[in-house]
Amino acid sequence: MGKWEGDTFVVDTIGFNDRPWVDSFGNPRSEQMHLTERYRRLNRDTLEMQIIMDDPKAYTSTWISAPRLFKFEPGWEIGEFFCVIDEENAYADQVRKPAGDAAGSPK
Amino acid sequence: MKSRTTIYEHDRRGRSPKAIRNFVWKNILFRFASPLIVLIATLVFALGTFAQASNPSASVQTPAASSAPATALSRDLSGVWMPYSTHMDGIDEKLRPPLTPWGQARFDASAPLVGPRAVAGKENNPALHCEPEAVPKSLVLPNPFEIIQIPGRMFMFFEQYHLWRTIWADGRPLPKDADPSYLGYSVGKWEGDTFVVDTVGFNDKPWVDSYGNPRSEQMHLTERYRRLDHDTLEMQIIMDDPKAYTKPWVNPPQRFKLEPGWEIAEFFCIADEENNYGDAVRKPAGVAPQPGK
Numbered sequence: 001m002g003k004w005e006g007d008t009f010v011v012d013t014i015g016f017n018d019r020p021w022v023d024s025f026g027n028p029r030s031e032q033m034h035l036t037e038r039y040r041r042l043n044r045d046t047l048e049m050q051i052i053m054d055d056p057k058a059y060t061s062t063w064i065s066a067p068r069l070f071k072f073e074p075g076w077e078i079g080e081f082f083c084v085i086d087e088e089n090a091y092a093d094q095v096r097k098p099a100g101d102a103a104g105s106p107k
Numbered sequence: 108m109k110s111r112t113t114i115y116e117h118d119r120r121g122r123s124p125k126a127i128r129n130f131v132w133k134n135i136l137f138r139f140a141s142p143l144i145v146l147i148a149t150l151v152f153a154l155g156t157f158a159q160a161s162n163p164s165a166s167v168q169t170p171a172a173s174s175a176p177a178t179a180l181s182r183d184l185s186g187v188w189m190p191y192s193t194h195m196d197g198i199d200e201k202l203r204p205p206l207t208p209w210g211q212a213r214f215d216a217s218a219p220l221v222g223p224r225a226v227a228g229k230e231n232n233p234a235l236h237c238e239p240e241a242v243p244k245s246l247v248l249p250n251p252f253e254i255i256q257i258p259g260r261m262f263m264f265f266e267q268y269h270l271w272r273t274i275w276a277d278g279r280p281l282p283k284d285a286d287p288s289y290l291g292y293s294v295g296k297w298e299g300d301t302f303v304v305d306t307v308g309f310n311d312k313p314w315v316d317s318y319g320n321p322r323s324e325q326m327h328l329t330e331r332y333r334r335l336d337h338d339t340l341e342m343q344i345i346m347d348d349p350k351a352y353t354k355p356w357v358n359p360p361q362r363f364k365l366e367p368g369w370e371i372a373e374f375f376c377i378a379d380e381e382n383n384y385g386d387a388v389r390k391p392a393g394v395a396p397q398p399g400k
Contacts, residue, residue: 077273080288080289082238082239082289084236084238084239085236085237085238085378086236086238
């Protein structure tokens with residue numbers, strides 16, 4: 001559910017399952033997670049989004065991330081990007097596993 | 108696959124159709140009926156007085172009838188729509204034209220889960236690995252979709268497999284050389300009361316139905332939508348794919364019911380769950396009876 005608080009559109013979400021990670025590094029989420037997203041359009045071309053995760057089952061205090069900026073792309077169309085298991089497996093066998101750990105991965 | 112046919116009879120809160128009707132009657136009609144009747148009576152009286160004053164022979168008209176011809180259908184297709192029939196009859200194999208040699212080879216290589224050619228344990232429908240089925244199959248699945256119209260486009264959100272598509276309705280032409288994709292590239296336009304959606308740019312990976320009928324990169328899909336009345340949407344699917352079929356495959360119209368109280372639920376295809384279901388239920392049970400045919 002979302003609502004405007006002044007210039008900020010605040011989205012609150014509950015009712016999660018505990019299956020996906022919240023990032024690429026294995027950090028968990030539980031069924032108790034309360035996610036808050038705060039959106040502000042700073043100017044015509046810039047959207048700011050801040051993610052706040054309150055999940056008392058997984059974390060001892062609220063996880064507040066730094067705001068992130070998005071650029072408006074009026075000429076773009078959202079492309080088709082499905083996860084297809086057979087392609088994922090073929091990519092892993094041909095590229096990812098032979099290459100070992102990805103070079104220059106963050107952290 | 109999970110059986111979701113109960114959705115058709117009960118809403119998300121588990122209420123039966125009768126309970127829903129009672130709810131609507133008590134909470135909407137009862138609450139608003141009397142002020143509404145007063146309002147309509149006032150309007151009709153005012154219009155009647157006006158009409159008599161300007162033209163003594165004119166009959167009393169309702170406000171709705173005066174704004175548009177009585178035969179015009181609504182151009183608002185928004186809402187959550189549920190197929191009246193859960194038998195996926197919007198794509199009818201009985202009306203399939205003869206296959207081309209390429210189409211026949213694809214068809215022979217397919218091993219469906221259902222129908223006369225089903226062989227337990229041999230199924231190779233790509234959807235069993237959660238590969239997207241996309242359109243046209245998504246249009247006839249026995250679960251609801253939601254249509255949202257904004258200026259220049261229409262969106263369709265399909266409950267089953269959590270799929271969405273964009274239909275451009277800003278007058279742009281179909282692309283000449285679209286990259287092959289599961290959903291293709293869609294443009295729509297109004298022809299009188301009918302919203303006509305044309306799609307090209309398909310890949311040849313999913314089947315168009317549950318019985319292994321193929322599609323190629325040459326498929327041109329046409330969907331024709333008409334809102335017959337407030338509660339009823341009609342959709343007709345026409346597949347013109349000269350690489351797979353010798354003639355266009357013209358299907359009978361399928362009807363959908365407006366479900367104003369519903370919300371599209373979350374229904375992802377999870378490969379592990381599909382595999383577990385296959386091992387625990389489907390394979391031990393053997394071939395499923397052919398649904399509704």
